[in-house]
Amino acid sequence: MRLFTASVVLSLLPFTTAWPNVMEMDRQLKKREEPPPRDPLFKSGRPNTGLPALGFNAEEQLVNVASGSGHEFQSPRTGDIRGQCPGLNAAANHNFIPRNGLLTTAQTIQGLGDAYNMSPDLALFLAVVSTALAGDPVSNRWSIGGNFTPTVPIFPANGIAGTHNQYEGDASIVRGDAYLNGGSVGVFQMRSWEHLYQLAETYTLDDVAAQSDYVTRWSILNNPYYFSAPFSGLVAPAAHNFVIHFMSNHSAENPGGFLSREVLKSFFAVTGDGPGNFVHNRGQERIPENWYKRPLANAYNLPEVGVDVNINNLMYPGIVRIGGNTGITDSFAGVDLTDLTGGVFNTADLADGNKAACFLLQASLAGLPDISNPLLGAVGSVLGWTTQQLGPLSSKFGCPPLANFDNQLFNPFPGASFKGSGN
Ligand code: HEM
Ligand SMILES: *[C@@H]1O[C@H](CO)[C@@H](O)[C@H](O)[C@H]1NC(C)=O
Numbered sequence: 001m002r003l004f005t006a007s008v009v010l011s012l013l014p015f016t017t018a019w020p021n022v023m024e025m026d027r028q029l030k031k032r033e034e035p036p037p038r039d040p041l042f043k044s045g046r047p048n049t050g051l052p053a054l055g056f057n058a059e060e061q062l063v064n065v066a067s068g069s070g071h072e073f074q075s076p077r078t079g080d081i082r083g084q085c086p087g088l089n090a091a092a093n094h095n096f097i098p099r100n101g102l103l104t105t106a107q108t109i110q111g112l113g114d115a116y117n118m119s120p121d122l123a124l125f126l127a128v129v130s131t132a133l134a135g136d137p138v139s140n141r142w143s144i145g146g147n148f149t150p151t152v153p154i155f156p157a158n159g160i161a162g163t164h165n166q167y168e169g170d171a172s173i174v175r176g177d178a179y180l181n182g183g184s185v186g187v188f189q190m191r192s193w194e195h196l197y198q199l200a201e202t203y204t205l206d207d208v209a210a211q212s213d214y215v216t217r218w219s220i221l222n223n224p225y226y227f228s229a230p231f232s233g234l235v236a237p238a239a240h241n242f243v244i245h246f247m248s249n250h251s252a253e254n255p256g257g258f259l260s261r262e263v264l265k266s267f268f269a270v271t272g273d274g275p276g277n278f279v280h281n282r283g284q285e286r287i288p289e290n291w292y293k294r295p296l297a298n299a300y301n302l303p304e305v306g307v308d309v310n311i312n313n314l315m316y317p318g319i320v321r322i323g324g325n326t327g328i329t330d331s332f333a334g335v336d337l338t339d340l341t342g343g344v345f346n347t348a349d350l351a352d353g354n355k356a357a358c359f360l361l362q363a364s365l366a367g368l369p370d371i372s373n374p375l376l377g378a379v380g381s382v383l384g385w386t387t388q389q390l391g392p393l394s395s396k397f398g399c400p401p402l403a404n405f406d407n408q409l410f411n412p413f414p415g416a417s418f419k420g421s422g423n
Pocket of ligand 2: 290
């Protein structure tokens with residue numbers, strides 16, 4: 001299943017031969033239990049930009065992917081890395097980030113700004129976490145999918161596909177849970193896709209909140225190893241909102257953005273007209289032509305990421321939860337965030353943008369590899385490197401010093417130590 005991790009495998013294995021396995025797993029999943037319908041406590045009605053849009057500028061917002069633009073769509077070539085994140089795959093397929101799927105922090109900030117108007121702070125944060133967890137801090141590179149060869153062999157350099165329960169988590173918007181898919185974190189789940197697709201004809205943040213609630217309750221009902229860690233447990237809900245924030249089209253009439261089924265299918269590499277005949281075309285995520293990204297003045301930033309997840313959790317209490325099943329399905333037991341952080345944070349803090357940003361920054365440090373090396377210079381270790389890289393953001397948001405995560409609280413959860421095995 002490591003389709004995009006090793007170039008050799010990719011070249012020997014045409015997509016068609018790989019399909020039956022994926023389909024088979026999906027068929028097995030279809031036999032599982034469905035959670036009952038659930039209404040939200042309220043609907044937020046917020047625009048697809050989250051906060052109200054601050055205008056529309058066609059020239060600035062058009063993402064030119066036409067022929068001759070330098071950002072034409074190209075399928076990944078042999079050796080190009082792709083992974084479970086559709087936003088990164090699409091950016092690489094259009095050369096906003098390097099087509100080979102390996103990139104530096106600077107390339108992340110530039111490329112995701114150009115393609116999506118992700119704010120530099122958010123791009124920096126996501127890139128530094130990728131590099132620290134599963135990249136190469138010495139050459140400052142990370143991978144959007146599977147492993148690569150680091151400058152020094154002490155770094156695992158597994159790529160973000162190799163970060164189960166650190167970055168990547170269960171209850172993703174479309175991809176299946178690692179434990180239910182033989183360890184693979186990138187298996188397209190037709191069931192989840194069809195559920196999402198049928199929620200609306202043009203999608204809003206309220207729609208993906210409903211999906212986030214559905215996939216969370218589905219995983220608890222069906223995955224004995226369901227686990228939601230402090231960081232990955234916020235990344236999966238946040239990624240639901242990324243669909244609306246970053247994939248919506250914008251116009252003068254609709255500056256707050258709108259997301260049609262056609263555009264959603266393009267970004268998720270899905271073809272077909274409806275349930276029953278959808279096909280997922282792995283690695284073919286595409287930015288549509290004539291598509292306008294969110295306004296630069298509304299660049300999506302770290303504080304808003306936490307605030308949006310919090311609103312979804314108020315609509316559907318339980319989207320945010322830290323803890324997991326205890327080895328049998330439907331046995332969820334929670335870990336109190338206050339206990340985990342020695343009282344520094346609690347879930348209500350997500351309502352406050354800066355506190356949410358601080359929690360995300362600090363939670364991301366909890367699962368870092370314990371590696372020290374002189375090549376990392378004065379900072380000495382991966383933790384030191386990361387703290388140095390994220391220090392300016394931490395001061396900017398006025399964050400308290402890092403609380404000690406009491407990781408022993410995770411011992412009762414078998415899913416917490418289950419390692420995924422890549423794409
Ligand atoms: C440096 C930037 C980024 C990094 C490091 C990153 C990383 C990740 C990771 C680790 C996951 C797995 C989370 C999970 O288990 O659900 C993920 C999923 C996802 N990301 Fe990204 N991402 C980035 C940018 C983006 C952008 C710009 C978009 C939207 C255009 C996006 C959309 C998504 C979506 C929709 C998923 C869920 C995929 C699914 O379940 O099918 N991401 N990303
Ligand atoms: C985006 O919206 C504009 C204005 O309505 C429209 O002309 C264009 O075709 C849309 N793009 C896509 C990819 O749907």
